[in-house]
Amino acid sequence: MTAPDGIDANVPNAARMYDYYLGGKDNFAVDRTAAEAVLKVLPEMREAAVQGRALIKRVVRHMVAERGIRQIIDIGSGLPTGENVHDIAHAIDPSVRVVYVDYDGVVCIHGRALLAARHTAMAQADLRDPAALLAHPEVKGLIDFGQPVGLLMMFLLHLVGEDDRPGEAVAAYREAVAAGSVLAISHAAVDARPDLMARISAVYERASSPFTPRGREEIRAFFGDWKLEDPGLVNVWPYPVPPADIDPALAGMGYGGVAVKP
Numbered sequence: 001m002t003a004p005d006g007i008d009a010n011v012p013n014a015a016r017m018y019d020y021y022l023g024g025k026d027n028f029a030v031d032r033t034a035a036e037a038v039l040k041v042l043p044e045m046r047e048a049a050v051q052g053r054a055l056i057k058r059v060v061r062h063m064v065a066e067r068g069i070r071q072i073i074d075i076g077s078g079l080p081t082g083e084n085v086h087d088i089a090h091a092i093d094p095s096v097r098v099v100y101v102d103y104d105g106v107v108c109i110h111g112r113a114l115l116a117a118r119h120t121a122m123a124q125a126d127l128r129d130p131a132a133l134l135a136h137p138e139v140k141g142l143i144d145f146g147q148p149v150g151l152l153m154m155f156l157l158h159l160v161g162e163d164d165r166p167g168e169a170v171a172a173y174r175e176a177v178a179a180g181s182v183l184a185i186s187h188a189a190v191d192a193r194p195d196l197m198a199r200i201s202a203v204y205e206r207a208s209s210p211f212t213p214r215g216r217e218e219i220r221a222f223f224g225d226w227k228l229e230d231p232g233l234v235n236v237w238p239y240p241v242p243p244a245d246i247d248p249a250l251a252g253m254g255y256g257g258v259a260v261k262p
Contacts, residue, residue: 012207014159015078015107021049026079026110034207041199048253052186053081056154059184059258060088064096067182067260069150071097071143075127075173076156079107085152086120094118097142101125101133104208127156128164130172148180148261155254157222158188159209170222179261185222186256188213193253219255226259233257 012034016027020035023046027035039045063069070093074085077100089096097119100111103126111122123138133139143149151173160166174183190197190213197213204211220233233255 012204013104013106014204014207014209014211015076015102015104017207018049018155019079021046022053022081024079024081026106034203037203038200041203042196044253052155053083055186055256056085056152057083057088059152059154060085060150061092062258063150063182063184064089064092067148067150069148069182070095071147072150072152073099073101073139073143074152074154075101075133076153076159077102077107077111079110080115084115086115086117090117090119099123099139099142101127101136101139103127127153127160128166128169130169130176134173134176145176145178147178148182149177151177151181151183153222154184154186155188157185157219158212158214159204161210161212167221171224174224174226174261177261181261182258183223183226183261184256184258185219186254187219187222188254189216189219191215216255220257223257223259226261228257228259 010030012031016031017035017038020027020032042048060072063072072085072089077085085100086096086098089098099121100115101123102108102111103124105124108122108124115122119142121138121142123133123136125133125136125139127133134145153170157166157170160169188197188211201211201213216233223233234257235255
């Protein structure tokens, strides 16, 4: 893959590394090298990426089919894959509006090229700047903030370091949306395997985003006073029901939950 103008192909990127874990081709040599370094520490990372995509599908189906959400903002969407958020949502209701958001230029270039579906858009914006993201023309063009919104922050917040105040950013998004909105978060956990997570964090020090796993209570705080749906904040992979083929080695690697704004 050739780097587009303005894209630094010499710095590993978390979204492109994730694409590599999934067997994609939208990555550079530097991404593959960094991803292989992670795989040496955690060979289960490929399976984690696959299960992560399956988790997103289950969450989107829940939002649309069970919660009645008809507009979704997928923040930190990453590179398009074979079955995207709008594909899942539109299989239930073709009128659902979906805005994909990512700060990476490669992601946005590919997104605009491949996500040419009705009621979808791709916005280049950064989670850490809620005011700019929420005011982005692509976001404002599709999202009615007077109606409930589904906010996806899947496998994203552990790529935001404490210096960037992720808690304040997430609070701004919670404040911006209407009652009945739904927030879904999945996040790498430091509790069960701290030594392993420290080694992965060391690899990501060379990437464009840090890797900052957090404890259960730190992750719970991102939901603020929103009501967590059953079964609460739990081991991320089985949420909301355990898949049949989960690798036991993934247990304890992350937490996930879905909450509703009162």
